[in-house]
Amino acid sequence: MxxxxxxxxxxxxxxxxxxxxxxxxxxxxxxxxxxxxxxxxxxxxxxxxxxxxxxxxxxxxxxxxxxxxxxxxxxxxxxxxxxxxxxxxxxxxxxxxxxxxxxxxxxxxxxxxxxxxxxxxxxxxxxxxxxxxxxxxxxxxxxxxxxxxxxxxxxxxxxxxxxxxxxxxxxxxxxxxxxxxxxxxxxxxxxxxxxxxxxxxxxxxxxxxxxxxxxxxxxNAGSNDFLTKCMKPPIWPAFHHWILNIVEQNQDCPSFRRTLARLPEALYNFLKNQWHEEALPGQVEILVEAVKEYLGLEELPKDQSSGKHPPPFQIRGLLWRS
Structure with a gap:
C-alpha cells in the first residue's frame, strides 16, 4: 500500500x-x-x-x-x-x-x-x-x-x-x-x-x-517498528532535532540533573509513553550519546536519588489537547 x-x-x-x-x-x-x-x-x-x-x-x-x-x-x-x-x-x-x-x-x-x-x-x-x-x-x-x-x-x-x-x-x-x-x-x-x-x-x-x-x-504496528524507522535516514536528522528540542525544554527544570543521571531509563519511558514503543538498548544508547554530545558531557551525572522512577523526560509547554 x-x-x-x-x-x-x-x-x-x-x-x-x-x-x-x-x-x-x-x-x-x-x-x-x-x-x-x-x-x-x-x-x-x-x-x-x-x-x-x-x-x-x-x-x-x-x-x-x-x-x-x-x-x-x-x-x-x-x-x-x-x-x-x-x-x-x-x-x-x-x-x-x-x-x-x-x-x-x-x-x-x-x-x-x-x-x-x-x-x-x-x-x-x-x-x-x-x-x-x-x-x-x-x-x-x-x-x-x-x-x-x-x-x-x-x-x-x-x-x-x-x-x-x-x-x-x-x-x-x-x-x-x-x-x-x-x-x-x-x-x-x-x-x-x-x-x-x-x-x-x-x-x-x-x-x-x-x-x-x-x-x-x-x-507502525509492532513494539519497535516506528522507532526503528525514525532512527534511520531520511527521518533520523529530524527525529534527532526533535529529541534535542525537548532536552532544551527541560534544561531549566530543577529535576533535570536527576533526569540526566538516569537518562537511559528516562528516555525509554518517554518513548514508551509517546509512541507505545519498546526501545532497544542500542537505540537508547544512541539517543543518550546524542544528548551528551549536545550538552557537552563526557559522562552523565551520578545518580544520587533513591526513587523508583527517574524524573520524567517530558514535553513542556504543550497547550491544550482535550
Whole structure:
C-alpha cells in the first residue's frame, strides 16, 4: 500500500460509509453545542504564523461556531484545534472509526474547525498523520523532513511540534536562502479525502473555506517498528532535532540533573509513553550519546536519588489537547 512508502498520498472515497461525513456546523451545534472547548487565540498575528506563540481561551462549541458564521473579529483570530473527540465530544465519538490500516494510534482522533483563510504555521509532527476532510477544502504544502532548509525555531520552543520560521505564503529568501531549493508537494484536500502525512515531514495547511476535519497521530504496528524507522535516514536528522528540542525544554527544570543521571531509563519511558514503543538498548544508547554530545558531557551525572522512577523526560509547554 502507498501509505507504507513514506511518501504523502491522498486517499479518495475512504469515508463513504462513515456517519462523520454528514457532520456540518449545524448538525454539530445541535449535538454538542453546549460542550466546552479550548480554542487557540491570536491566530492572525505574525507570531502564530511562525509557530512562536498563541494563547488558549475556553468557550462553548456553540459560541465558537457562532463567531465562525459571523466571520467577526474574534473569529479571525481563533482556531478550534486538536480537540480529542472521545473526551470533548463523547456524543459523536461513535460516528468515526479509525481506519483499519492505521498501525498504532498515538493520539486522537481530534476535531479541527477552521475559518475561511486560516493559515496554520508550518511544522512537523513526531508521528505519521492522517488528515481527514469532512467539509470544506484545505490547501496543504509538504516539504519532506530536511531540517536546515526549513529554518526551525530555536531549540527549546515549547510544545510537541517543531515549527518553521518560514512564512510559506511569502518566504523571505534573503533571510532563508536554503528554502528556495526545497521541494514542495502540494494538494487541495476535498471532502471525503484523507491525506497521509509521513512522520517528521514539514507541512503547512491553509483553509480555503470553513473547514471541518479530523486527524489521527499514529505509527507502525509492532513494539519497535516506528522507532526503528525514525532512527534511520531520511527521518533520523529530524527525529534527532526533535529529541534535542525537548532536552532544551527541560534544561531549566530543577529535576533535570536527576533526569540526566538516569537518562537511559528516562528516555525509554518517554518513548514508551509517546509512541507505545519498546526501545532497544542500542537505540537508547544512541539517543543518550546524542544528548551528551549536545550538552557537552563526557559522562552523565551520578545518580544520587533513591526513587523508583527517574524524573520524567517530558514535553513542556504543550497547550491544550482535550
Amino acid at each position: 502507498m501509505i507504507q512508502s513514506g511518501i504523502p498520498v491522498v486517499i479518495e472515497g475512504a469515508l463513504e460509509d462513515s456517519p462523520s461525513r454528514e457532520w456540518t456546523l449545524d448538525s454539530l451545534e445541535e449535538r454538542v453545542g453546549g460542550n466546552e472547548v479550548h480554542v487557540r487565540a491570536n491566530t492572525n498575528c505574525e507570531d502564530y504564523r511562525l509557530g512562536r506563540k498563541y494563547n488558549i481561551r475556553q468557550t462553548t462549541f456553540r459560541d465558537y461556531i457562532t463567531d465562525i458564521r459571523k466571520n467577526n473579529k474574534r473569529a479571525k483570530s481563533s482556531y478550534l484545534a486538536v480537540q480529542n473527540i472521545k473526551k470533548a465530544f463523547p456524543q459523536i465519538a461513535a460516528d468515526f472509526t479509525v481506519p483499519e490500516y492505521v498501525g498504532k494510534v498515538h493520539g486522537g482522533p481530534y476535531l479541527w474547525i477552521a475559518r475561511q483563510g486560516h493559515y496554520e504555521y508550518c511544522h512537523f509532527d513526531a508521528d505519521d498523520g492522517l488528515l481527514i476532510m469532512l467539509q470544506g477544502t484545505k490547501n496543504v504544502r509538504l516539504f519532506g523532513c530536511d531540517v536546515p532548509s526549513m529554518y526551525p525555531n530555536a531549540k527549546g520552543t515549547k510544545g510537541r511540534t517543531v515549527q518553521s520560521q518560514v512564512n510559506c505564503d511569502e518566504p523571505d529568501l534573503k533571510m532563508h536562502p536554503l528554502f528556495e531549493g526545497t521541494k514542495c508537494y502540494h494538494c487541495t484536500l476535498k471532502p471525503g479525502e484523507m491525506l497521509y502525512i509521513p512522520a517528521f515531514w514539514w507541512h503547512q495547511v491553509t483553509s480555503v473555506e470553513i473547514a471541518i476535519s479530523i486527524n489521527i497521530f499514529w505509527g
